[in-house]
Amino acid sequence: MPAAALEAEVNNYTVELDDQRDSGGHRLVVRNAAGPAMVFKLGEPAQARWLAA
Numbered sequence: 001m002p003a004a005a006l007e008a009e010v011n012n013y014t015v016e017l018d019d020q021r022d023s024g025g026h027r028l029v030v031r032n033a034a035g036p037a038m039v040f041k042l043g044e045p046a047q048a049r050w051l052a053a
Helices: 002-016 046-052
Strands: none
16 A cells, blocks of 8 residues: 555656756656566675684
């Protein structure tokens, strides 16, 4: 539910400011694309290895 509310707020904000442009004609407010979630796999820190030994 909070994610849907945030999504709606962002959409309203970008639509509201759609007509604002810089001197080059580029939009001042844009929305970056949302990609799939990233998964990070981290190894065990070296410090933890020697502390446990």
